[in-house]
Amino acid sequence: MAGIAALAAAYVLSQFYRSFLAVLTPALSLELGATKADLSAASGAWFAVFALMQFAIGIWLDRHGPRRTAAALLALGGGGGAFLFALAVQPWMVIAAMALIGMGCAPVLMASVFIFAKSYSPARLAVLTSFLMGIGMLGNVVSTSPLAAAAEAFGWRPVIAALGLLTLLVAAAILAFVRDPAVEEGAHASAGFRGYLELIRLPVLWPILPLAALNYAAAAGIRGLWAGPYLDEVYGADALVIGQVTLFMALAMAVGTFIYGPLDTLFGTRKWVAVAGNTLGMAAIAWLAAFPLAGISAATVALVIIGLAGGSFGIIMAHGRAFMPAHLTGRGVTLLNFFSIGGVGLMQFATGAVVTAGTVPGEPAAAYRTLFFFYAGLLAASLLVYLFSRDARPERSVRRRARAAES
Numbered sequence: 001m002a003g004i005a006a007l008a009a010a011y012v013l014s015q016f017y018r019s020f021l022a023v024l025t026p027a028l029s030l031e032l033g034a035t036k037a038d039l040s041a042a043s044g045a046w047f048a049v050f051a052l053m054q055f056a057i058g059i060w061l062d063r064h065g066p067r068r069t070a071a072a073l074l075a076l077g078g079g080g081g082a083f084l085f086a087l088a089v090q091p092w093m094v095i096a097a098m099a100l101i102g103m104g105c106a107p108v109l110m111a112s113v114f115i116f117a118k119s120y121s122p123a124r125l126a127v128l129t130s131f132l133m134g135i136g137m138l139g140n141v142v143s144t145s146p147l148a149a150a151a152e153a154f155g156w157r158p159v160i161a162a163l164g165l166l167t168l169l170v171a172a173a174i175l176a177f178v179r180d181p182a183v184e185e186g187a188h189a190s191a192g193f194r195g196y197l198e199l200i201r202l203p204v205l206w207p208i209l210p211l212a213a214l215n216y217a218a219a220a221g222i223r224g225l226w227a228g229p230y231l232d233e234v235y236g237a238d239a240l241v242i243g244q245v246t247l248f249m250a251l252a253m254a255v256g257t258f259i260y261g262p263l264d265t266l267f268g269t270r271k272w273v274a275v276a277g278n279t280l281g282m283a284a285i286a287w288l289a290a291f292p293l294a295g296i297s298a299a300t301v302a303l304v305i306i307g308l309a310g311g312s313f314g315i316i317m318a319h320g321r322a323f324m325p326a327h328l329t330g331r332g333v334t335l336l337n338f339f340s341i342g343g344v345g346l347m348q349f350a351t352g353a354v355v356t357a358g359t360v361p362g363e364p365a366a367a368y369r370t371l372f373f374f375y376a377g378l379l380a381a382s383l384l385v386y387l388f389s390r391d392a393r394p395e396r397s398v399r400r401r402a403r404a405a406e407s
Contacts, residue, residue, distance in 0.1 A: 002173075002177040003067075003115075003174070003177040003178035003179055004112065004115070004132075005177075006170060006173035006174045006176075006177050006178060007066075007070065007108060007111060007112045007115075007132075007174060007178065008112070008132055008135050008136065009170045009173070010070065010074055010078075010105075010108040010170050010171070010174060011108050011109055011112065011132060011133070011135065011136035011139070012135065012136050012138050012139040012142075013074075013078065013105070013108075013139060013163070013166070013167055013170060014105035014108045014109065014136065014139065015136045015137055015138070015139030015140045015143075016139035016140070016142055016143045016147075016163075017046070017078070017082075017101045017102075017105055017139075018046055018047070018050075018102075018105070018140075018220075018224070019139075019140050019143045019223070019224045020143040020147055021039055021042060021043055021098070022143075022224065022225075022228065023143060023144065023147045023148045023151070024147075024151065024156050025039055027151065027156050028091075028094060028156075032088060032089065032090060032091055032094065033091065034091040034094060035091070038091035038094065038095065039094075040348075040352065041095050042091075042094050042095045042097075042098040043098065043224075043225070043348060044345060044348055044349055045095050045096075045098045045099040045102065046098040046099065046101060046102035046105075047102065047341055047342075047344055047345030047348065048099075048102070048345050049099045049100075049102035049103050049106070050102040050103070050105060050106045050341050050345075051338050051341045051342035051345055052338075053073075053102070053103055053106035053107070054106065054110070054334040054335070054337050054338035054341070055193065055196065055331075055334065055335075055338065057069060057073075057106055057107045057110055057330075057334050058110070058195070058196070058330045058331035058332070058333070058334030058335065059193070059195070059330070059331065060107075060330070061107070061110065061111065061114045061329075061330030061331075061333075061334070062195070062327070062328070062329065062330035062331060065180030065181070066107070066110075066111030066112070066114050066115055066178060066180060066181075067111075067174065067175060067178040067179070067180050068175070069107050069111060070107045070108055070111040070171075070174050070178070071171045071172070071174040071175035071178070072171075073103060073104050073106060073107050074104045074105070074107070074108065074167060074170065074171040074174065075104070075167070075168055075171035075172075076100075076103075076104065077100045077101060077102070077103035077104025077105070077106075078100075078101055078104025078105055078164075078167040078171070079104065079164050079165075079167040079168040079171065080100055080104070080164075081097045081098065081099070081100030081101035081102075081103070081104055081164075082097070082101060082160055082161070082163050082164030082167055083161060083164045084096060084097040084100060085097035085098070085101070085160050085164075086157045086158075086160040086161040086164060087157075104167070109132070109133070109136070109337065110330070110333050110334050110337055111174075111178070112129075112132050113125075113129055113317060113321075113333045113337075114181070114329060114330050114333060115178075115181055116128045116129060117321055117329050117333065118181035118182075118329060119181050122318070122321070122322060122394070125314075125317070125318040125321060126260070126261060126264045126265075126270065126314050126315050126317070126318035126394070127261035127262050127264075127265065127314075128261075129261075129313075129314035129317055129318065130257045130258065130260045130261030130311070130314030130315070131257075131258060131261050133257040133311065133313065133314055134254050134255070134256075134257035134258040134261070134311070135254075137250065137253050137254030137257060137311075138254060140223070140250040140253060140254065141247065141250045141251060141254065143250075144243055144246055144247045144250060145243050145247055147159070148243065195328045195331040196331055196335060198325070198328060199324065199328060199331060199332055199335055200335075202323060202324075204323045204389075204390055205320055205323060205324075207385050207386055207387075207388045207389035208316065208319060208320045208336075208386065208389050209320075209336075209339050210381070210382035210385045210386065211274065211278065211316060211382045211383060211385070211386040212313070212316050212317075212320065212336050212339040212340050212343070213339040213340060213342065213343030213382065214343050214347075214378055214379050214382040215274070215278055215281075215310065215312045215313060215316060215340070215379075215382075216310050216311075216312075216313050216340055216343070216344060217343045217344045217347040217375070217378075217379075218281065218285055218306060218310060218347075218375040218376075218379060219249075219253055219281070219306050219307050219309070219310025219311075220310070220344045221344065221347050221348055221351055221375070222249075222303065222306060222375070223246060223249050223250060223253065223303075223307065224348075225348055225351070226351065226355075226368070226371060227242070227245065227246050227249060227303060228242045228246065230292075230299075230368045230371075231245060231296065231299070233364040233367075233368075234292060234293065234364050234365050234368060235296045235299070237296065241296070245296075245299075245300050245303060248300060248303070248304055248307075249303045249304055249306070249307040250307070251307075252303075252304040252305075252306075252307030252308045253307040253308070253310060253311055254311075255308060256307060256308035256309060256310060256311030257311035257313075257314060258311075259308070259311070260273065260277060260311050260312050260314055260315050261314060263315070264315055264318065264393075264394050265394045268393055268394065269391055269393055270315050270316075270318055270319040270322075270391060270392050270393070270394070271319060271386075271389055271390075271391040271392070272391070273312070273315050274312050274315045274316055274319065274386070275383065275386065275387065277309050277311075277312045277315075278309060278312055278379060278382075278383055278386075279383065280305065280308075280309045281305070281306050281308075281309030281310055281379065282376050282379045282380055282383065284302045284303075284305040284306045284309065285302075285306055285372050285375050285376040285379065286372070286373070286376040287302055288302045288303075288306075288368075288372045289369050289371075289372035289373040289376055290369075292365040292368050292369045292372065293365050313340055316336070317333065317336055317337075318392070318394075319389070319391075319392050320332070320336050321333060321336075322392035323390075323392065347375075347378075350374075351371055351374065351375075354370055354371055354374045355367045355368070355370070355371050357370070358370025358371065
């Protein structure tokens with residue numbers, strides 16, 4: 001339990017680091033001359049490096065286990081990147097720091113999922129992953145108003161330096177307390193990147209991958225990138241109101257991951273839980289697209305629903321994991337995570353072009369109507385493909401139904 005607690009603390013930091021830039025934007029612009037393009041590149045660097053690292057991490061998890069993989073990368077990348085960020089005097093240093101932090105955070109969730117997949121029954125994978133993600137979302141919450149208050153009181157450089165020190169302490173705790181699962185016979189049979197080719201050749205995974213890439217992209221992108229400009233430009237909301245609304249959405253994202261956790265066992269299906277949740281999220285996004293001027297209260301409710309519905313990755317992870325060979329567990333879970341984080345990163349870059357193309361002078365809502373239709377359309381397309389996937393029912397529900405049939 002101490003090892004899982006250390007990994008959970010690391011995942012809180014991971015969620016914090018992926019979303020804290022927005023709060024520091026005014027200070028970085030004033031002190032370093034960082035432009036919107038610089039900060040967009042810094043955020044994109046985090047996601048790009050995080051996603052690309054998944055391939056190497058999958059191999060390292062299978063070969064060396066989660067303890068050394070997570071501890072080493074978190075210390076070198078996460079801690080080192082945070083210290084570089086605190087010392088930054090040029091925008092390029094912020095970009096480099098975010099790339100390092102992305103590398104450091106990349107193994108944290110997958111190390112935990114690897115342990116869950118190897119040490120617990122498949123029926124518990126979705127609930128354990130969802131609960132860990134729910135706890136981690138607290139980092140998303142801390143990166144809003146609490147970070148702003150701390151930066152105002154102590155200055156952003158000391159705060160980020162202190163977080164770098166905390167990151168090193170968490171990495172040391174992972175090294176001290178995490179226990180690697182036993183290596184199964186044949187674990188190295190598919191060496192290196194050939195294991196990924198084995199996975200890609202499994203047709204049963206193909207309908208799952210598009211939804212893996214897009215289920216979280218809208219919630220993450222709107223919360224981390226577009227909610228603030230939307231509320232500012234369309235409703236004239238000030239920083240306090242934007243902070244409150246994004247805090248509500250961040251809390252909803254945390255709650256949503258907890259809600260998804262036990263639903264596959266409760267209803268005896270992973271596929272249809274994911275379909276129902278993502279359809280709800282798609283409907284909320286489409287509603288915002290159709291009524292971008294409905295009022296700030298109504299928009300807040302829609303954003304909260306999008307946050308709640310966007311936490312289905314644990315269910316989708318369990319769905320895909322059910323069809324993967326045991327000796328490719330590390331590479332399997334990191335492949336799904338690559339699609340998830342890669343989807344968020346690509347959408348961050350793509351939506352910038354979408355908003356620019358949809359901008360109409362004097363009509364600020366036009367750009368966001370286009371943005372929300374874009375998100376809703378892609379999520380709908382991924383859901384349509386996902387409908388052709390084969391369900392993977394949790395073991396407990398299968399056994400329960402078998403006992404009921406016998407009686």
